[in-house]
Amino acid sequence: MSIAVIAIIAVGILGALLGIIIGVVAKVFAVEIDERIERVGELLPGANCGGCGYAGCADFAKAVVSEAASPDQCPVCSKEDIVTIADYLGISAEEKEKRVALVRCSGDIPNTVRSLYNGVRDCRSAVLVAGGAKGCDYGCLGFGSCAEACPFGAIEMRKGLAVVHKDLCVGCENCVAACPKNLIIMVPEAATTHVYCNSPEKGAAKRAVCKTACIACRKCVKASGEEDHMLVDGFLIRTNYENPPGPELVEAAACPTTALRVDSAHSADAYQGASK
Amino acid sequence: MSDKPRKFKGGVHPDDSKALSSHKAIQEAPLLDCYKVIMHQNIGAPPELVVKKGDVVKKGALLAKAGGFVSVPLHAPTSGTVKSIDKIPGPTGISVPCIEITADGEDEWASPFEPIADWKNAEPAVLKQRVWDAGIVGMGGAGFPAHVKLSPPEGKKIDTLILNGAECEPYLTADHRLMLEQAEEVVLGAAILARILGLKTAVIGVENNKPDAIEAMNKVAGKHNIQVQALPVNYPQGAEKQLIYAITGREVPVGKLPMDVGCVVQNVASAVAVVDAVVKGIPSIERVTTVTGKPLVNPGNWKFRIGTPISKALELAGGITEQPAKLLLGGPMMGIAQSSLNVTVMKNTSGILLISNDEVSQYTSEPCIRCGRCVDCCPMQILPATISQAVENKRFDWAEKLNVMACIECGSCSYSCPSHRPLNQQFKRAKVEIQAGLRKKG
Numbered sequence: 018m019s020i021a022v023i024a025i026i027a028v029g030i031l032g033a034l035l036g037i038i039i040g041v042v043a044k045v046f047a048v049e050i051d052e053r054i055e056r057v058g059e060l061l062p063g064a065n066c067g068g069c070g071y072a073g074c075a076d077f078a079k080a081v082v083s084e085a086a087s088p089d090q091c092p093v094c095s096k097e098d099i100v101t102i103a104d105y106l107g108i109s110a111e112e113k114e115k116r117v118a119l120v121r122c123s124g125d126i127p128n129t130v131r132s133l134y135n136g137v138r139d140c141r142s143a144v145l146v147a148g149g150a151k152g153c154d155y156g157c158l159g160f161g162s163c164a165e166a167c168p169f170g171a172i173e174m175r176k177g178l179a180v181v182h183k184d185l186c187v188g189c190e191n192c193v194a195a196c197p198k199n200l201i202i203m204v205p206e207a208a209t210t211h212v213y214c215n216s217p218e219k220g221a222a223k224r225a226v227c228k229t230a231c232i233a234c235r236k237c238v239k240a241s242g243e244e245d246h247m248l249v250d251g252f253l254i255r256t257n258y259e260n261p262p263g264p265e266l267v268e269a270a271a272c273p274t275t276a277l278r279v280d281s282a283h284s285a286d287a288y289q290g291a292s293k
Numbered sequence: 294m295s296d297k298p299r300k301f302k303g304g305v306h307p308d309d310s311k312a313l314s315s316h317k318a319i320q321e322a323p324l325l326d327c328y329k330v331i332m333h334q335n336i337g338a339p340p341e342l343v344v345k346k347g348d349v350v351k352k353g354a355l356l357a358k359a360g361g362f363v364s365v366p367l368h369a370p371t372s373g374t375v376k377s378i379d380k381i382p383g384p385t386g387i388s389v390p391c392i393e394i395t396a397d398g399e400d401e402w403a404s405p406f407e408p409i410a411d412w413k414n415a416e417p418a419v420l421k422q423r424v425w426d427a428g429i430v431g432m433g434g435a436g437f438p439a440h441v442k443l444s445p446p447e448g449k450k451i452d453t454l455i456l457n458g459a460e461c462e463p464y465l466t467a468d469h470r471l472m473l474e475q476a477e478e479v480v481l482g483a484a485i486l487a488r489i490l491g492l493k494t495a496v497i498g499v500e501n502n503k504p505d506a507i508e509a510m511n512k513v514a515g516k517h518n519i520q521v522q523a524l525p526v527n528y529p530q531g532a533e534k535q536l537i538y539a540i541t542g543r544e545v546p547v548g549k550l551p552m553d554v555g556c557v558v559q560n561v562a563s564a565v566a567v568v569d570a571v572v573k574g575i576p577s578i579e580r581v582t583t584v585t586g587k588p589l590v591n592p593g594n595w596k597f598r599i600g601t602p603i604s605k606a607l608e609l610a611g612g613i614t615e616q617p618a619k620l621l622l623g624g625p626m627m628g629i630a631q632s633s634l635n636v637t638v639m640k641n642t643s644g645i646l647l648i649s650n651d652e653v654s655q656y657t658s659e660p661c662i663r664c665g666r667c668v669d670c671c672p673m674q675i676l677p678a679t680i681s682q683a684v685e686n687k688r689f690d691w692a693e694k695l696n697v698m699a700c701i702e703c704g705s706c707s708y709s710c711p712s713h714r715p716l717n718q719q720f721k722r723a724k725v726e727i728q729a730g731l732r733k734k735g
Contacts, residue, residue: 132632135655135656136715136718137658137715137718137719137722139722141722141725141726142715142718142719142721142722145718145721145722145725146386146629146630146718147385147386147387147629147630147631147632148385148386148387149386150632152632154386154387154388218380218388
């Protein structure tokens with residue numbers, strides 16, 4: 018017999034033996050996996066964004082199957098997906114209002130005073146150097162830490178300002194934690210009209226550094242009449258998200274600085290700052 | 294103490310540019326019509342306001358009282374009326390509360406306390422209380438309340454008092470001029486501080502590039518049994534831990550204080566403020582600040598009242614000949630860039646510095662080439678290159694293991710990096726993130 022044949026037979030026997038051992042071990046020490054976990058995992062989006070509060074989609078699937086979590090906690094799933102998961106598990110899922118991120122600043126580069134900054138291009142680093150290069154202490158620094166944190170590409174950096182695209186935002190809240198200025202809040206998806214300013218300073222101080230700041234002139238408060246759409250908070254007006262106004266308020270109020278904006282128009286770059 | 298000071302490992306030798314102002318005698322800044330005193334001038338708790346809008350105050354009157362043990366009171370820089378209590382841009386860029394005082398031009402005294410002429414026989418506790426009442430902070434730059442350093446907890450024995458006259462930051466000459474012109478006060482201040490700590494002697498450390506200051510100190514040091522130690526020129530020689538090593542050979546462990554190795558370090562300007570407070574009964578309302586930089590017509594050293602806007606300080610220095618690239622509070626290595634001229638002189642403002650366009654370059658940072666220059670020059674002997682990579686990858690846990698918390702933010706690594714990497718800023722970021730993480734854990 019040639020050496021080649023011996024080698025083939027020897028390796029063949031060895032392979033068969035090891036195969037049998039692996040087969041036996043796999044049967045004896047089999048770990049039972051709940052197939053429902055796998056199925057729910059397939060139904061989940063698989064983005065691992067962490068918006069549900071669990072370590073990832075697989076972890077969340079485990080929690081849903083063991084009924085520690087409800088499928089509606091996933092902010093990414095559409096209503097249909099949630100119903101599918103709930104039906105599969107034979108449980109009921111509550112319908113939850115979807116919330117999206119809102120960057121409360123409209124001060125892009127043409128509309129704000131900024132100083133020269135030559136350091137790390139990252140908001141959390143920039144804020145350590147004199148609070149960032151922006152004239153306004155409260156505004157968007159524009160280095161895109163939130164955009165980087167967003168797993169869904171829903172935040173666009175446009176002219177040094179973070180702009181949320183509502184259709185892409187799933188509400189995972191990753192951007193909220195990334196912003197060193199605490200500018201980003203979660204608002205109901207149904208709300209369309211927002212005040213894009215977060216500075217509590219006096220009107221004159223804000224106007225000195227930003228053309229699109231809310232100067233608390235209260236035109237929008239008056240325009241909303243008896244309805245409690247807008248709330249006055251010192252030198253800043255805030256949208257009342259318990260009772261949000263419709264897009265028609267923007268025209269009715271004629272905000273002199275265009276701080277009051279409709280979100281779709283804001284993300285389409287339709288506003289200019291006040292000329293003065 | 295050895296005769297030859299030890300040389301700490303690392304450090305850099307930037308061009309010191311001190312000749313611009315080192316020969317200019319300290320001048321008294323003229324009285325202004327308005328001072329804006331920033332409320333929170335110390336490390337620790339902010340003080341509590343005791344005046345209100347419209348109050349008439351005399352020079353030296355209490356504006357705010359200490360808001361805790363690690364906090365100091367604030368006094369009026371001149372007599373006048375409290376015009377408003379409002380916000381102005383602070384030295385860190387964020388708006389901070391400040392007390393605006395309209396001067397009446399009388400500059401009338403209302404001494405908040407009596408001088409202690411016989412300080413040699415006064416109780417150390419009384420002297421220490423006076424240091425606190427006078428609102429004295431570390432005037433070298435950090436602004437740490439002086440009385441806290443003078444209060445070692447039970448069980449920690451202090452055996453060495455060091456006065457910091459190293460002034461290793463390039464450009465700054467305020468401490469240099471102070472040691473030349475007020476040598477007696479510096480030494481007297483050292484003696485008072487030594488009495489508070491129960492010591493017989495103290496050491497004044499001065500860098501070798503100020504031979505005239507060393508000579509001036511040596512002339513008077515014998516009077517109060519103070520020693521003068523010449524130190525090799527090496528930035529950051531004036532950093533607390535490096536100074537302690539150079540003079541005593543002791544190393545302060547990471548996360549510990551000079552107290553833990555039996556040392557207390559005070560700045561020479563703080564020592565002069567202590568003399569003012571104890572012997573003359575004057576609270577901390579003025580300080581010597583260097584106003585310098587190549588774009589200035591007439592750089593020099595001035596004695597400013599606390600609350601002087603830096604625009605006025607620059608006017609005193611003759612204005613500018615060219616548009617500067619940067620305005621810094623402090624020296625070029627550790628100073629903070631400013632975006633407004635409305636910032637005012639604080640108790641820890643050692644310098645106001647204009648940097649000209651040919652001194653700064655707009656570099657873009659490039660990848661680390663692992664040359665090891667930052668490792669060689671780091672005075673704390675950590676690994677800046679490796680930590681920088683950890684921070685870039687947002688691995689703050691890794692940075693913490695590599696002892697980023699030991700970083701004193703002297704900027705030697707950024708200065709020496711041929712790839713112009715923003716090392717110092719990355720470490721600042723890492724320290725903030727790690728501290729935030731610790732706070733979350735509780």
